[in-house]
Amino acid sequence: MAENQNRKRILIRTSLIGALVGSFFPVLSFLARKDPEILFGIICTAPLFLGLCAYLVARMRMQAEDLLINKRTEQKVNGQKKLLETILNNLPNIVFAKDYNNGFKFVLFNSAGEKLLGLKNKELIGKSDFDFFPLEQAESFTKKDREVFETGRTITIEQELIQTPKGERILKTVKVPTFKADGKPDLLIGISVDITEDIILQKKLEEERGRSLLHSKLATLGEMSAGVAHEINNPLAIISGNLELMKRYREDPEKFEAKWKASEKSIERIAKIVRGLKKFARVSDQPKLVLSRVSGILQESISFTEARAHQNQTRIQLDDRTTASVLCDPLEIEQVIINLINNGIDAAKSGPEPWVRIEAFEETGEVVIRILDSGPGVSRDVESRLFEPFFTTKEVGEGTGLGLSISKGILSQHNATLGLNRSLSQTCFEIRIKSHTGQL
Numbered sequence: 001m002a003e004n005q006n007r008k009r010i011l012i013r014t015s016l017i018g019a020l021v022g023s024f025f026p027v028l029s030f031l032a033r034k035d036p037e038i039l040f041g042i043i044c045t046a047p048l049f050l051g052l053c054a055y056l057v058a059r060m061r062m063q064a065e066d067l068l069i070n071k072r073t074e075q076k077v078n079g080q081k082k083l084l085e086t087i088l089n090n091l092p093n094i095v096f097a098k099d100y101n102n103g104f105k106f107v108l109f110n111s112a113g114e115k116l117l118g119l120k121n122k123e124l125i126g127k128s129d130f131d132f133f134p135l136e137q138a139e140s141f142t143k144k145d146r147e148v149f150e151t152g153r154t155i156t157i158e159q160e161l162i163q164t165p166k167g168e169r170i171l172k173t174v175k176v177p178t179f180k181a182d183g184k185p186d187l188l189i190g191i192s193v194d195i196t197e198d199i200i201l202q203k204k205l206e207e208e209r210g211r212s213l214l215h216s217k218l219a220t221l222g223e224m225s226a227g228v229a230h231e232i233n234n235p236l237a238i239i240s241g242n243l244e245l246m247k248r249y250r251e252d253p254e255k256f257e258a259k260w261k262a263s264e265k266s267i268e269r270i271a272k273i274v275r276g277l278k279k280f281a282r283v284s285d286q287p288k289l290v291l292s293r294v295s296g297i298l299q300e301s302i303s304f305t306e307a308r309a310h311q312n313q314t315r316i317q318l319d320d321r322t323t324a325s326v327l328c329d330p331l332e333i334e335q336v337i338i339n340l341i342n343n344g345i346d347a348a349k350s351g352p353e354p355w356v357r358i359e360a361f362e363e364t365g366e367v368v369i370r371i372l373d374s375g376p377g378v379s380r381d382v383e384s385r386l387f388e389p390f391f392t393t394k395e396v397g398e399g400t401g402l403g404l405s406i407s408k409g410i411l412s413q414h415n416a417t418l419g420l421n422r423s424l425s426q427t428c429f430e431i432r433i434k435s436h437t438g439q440l
């Protein structure tokens with residue numbers, strides 16, 4: 001408006017000067033014709049008059065230019081403001097700014113923020129957390145805001161629960177302090193992402209993982225049950241034979257004692273197998289990471305697969321060169337190794353003198369565990385699908401196709417890897433996990 005008035009004023013002034021100069025000439029020429037002295041006076045004052053006119057025109061031109069520059073600057077600023085508004089209001093993230101010097105009252109709130117809180121910008125600006133959230137929550141938010149300025153650093157709040165008209169939402173918020181030119185605190189900028197869906201998905205995946213793990217464990221237990229039954233049957237037969245004999249040796253304490261001791265050993269053997277089964281069937285929601293010796297894990301895994309190997313006339317060899325420990329849930333790593341040994345037994349059993357070898361060594365801060373077998377190997381076709389859940393080449397009832405995918409999942413939770421090592425002549429599955437030498 002002011003700019004339009006200015007422009008009008010300049011136009012009127014320019015026209016007036018023009019009219020004044022224009023109307024002077026006929027008047028002056030009329031006067032000059034009457035009196036030659038006036039002509040002389042006109043000639044003498046003409047430069048002054050023309051100079052004045054030129055000055056006025058130049059000044060007005062400058063004013064007009066200033067006006068143009070102002071207009072362009074204003075247009076530019078408006079354009080930038082609009083661009084910023086467009087960006088802010090189309091961001092999926094919630095962006096807000098609070099004034100440190102005015103009780104952390106909101107000075108900016110973008111559309112995503114309005115949507116989340118179900119309030120309009122004008123209802124939010126000038127208000128503080130205390131106007132929207134329960135006292136305790138508002139206090140905790142403000143405490144964090146102060147902390148941001150006390151430390152002068154950006155703070156990330158991984159998860160904060162807030163009440164909205166749509167119910168409880170979980171936000172991840174980054175709070176950034178900004179300072180004035182003199183170093184005094186100014187605005188607090190906040191950027192929040194609604195991670196509610198991600199958290200729900202993560203929970204679902206964890207549940208799913210737990211279920212698949214149980215599924216795979218039950219399947220492995222099924223695969224191994226024949227071997228386990230065989231393992232339990234042997235000591236049971238020994239015990240029942242011993243009981244028969246003990247009836248007869250009632251009068252001979254020495255023989256009685258010997259059979260008693262032998263029976264106790266067999267019972268201990270059965271108990272060990274049952275303990276192993278119970279341990280194996282356990283489902284943990286989260287891996288419980290502890291420093292565990294690799295050698296212990298290998299021993300435990302082998303002891304659990306021995307029965308099945310024995311049943312399939314497969315020799316299990318162990319070449320353990322490790323002294324290191326790894327940070328892991330030992331039961332989960334044992335399950336991976338058991339899966340790999342079982343796969344090895346399945347692959348090797350059809351050939352003559354089947355064997356499965358477990359090699360373990362340390363290499364550049366990692367523990368490498370290899371499970372090799374005398375089987376026919378993995379074809380390229382099968383290799384590309386090895387880690388797909390439910391991919392199996394085994395008969396129905398023999399394989400679930402879950403062993404390798406679950407194993408890979410377990411290892412990636414441990415920041416470890418599982419792969420097929422093609423550089424060796426025998427089938428070789430290789431685990432690599434960070435070692436913790438000397439920390440146990």
Ligand SMILES: Nc1ncnc2c1ncn2[C@@H]1O[C@H](COP(=O)(O)OP(=O)(O)O)[C@@H](O)[C@H]1O
Pocket residue numbers: 339343344347373375377378382386391392393394398399400401402403404405427
């Ligand atoms: N050591 C191995 N030698 C040859 N093939 C293997 C070996 N280990 C796994 N495989 C192949 O990978 C497939 C998937 O293995 P896995 O996920 O453990 O499921 P499953 O053992 O139930 O079939 C197997 O069916 C088999 O074809």
Ligand SMILES: [Mg+2]
Pocket residue numbers: 339342343399401402403404
């Ligand atoms: Mg398997």
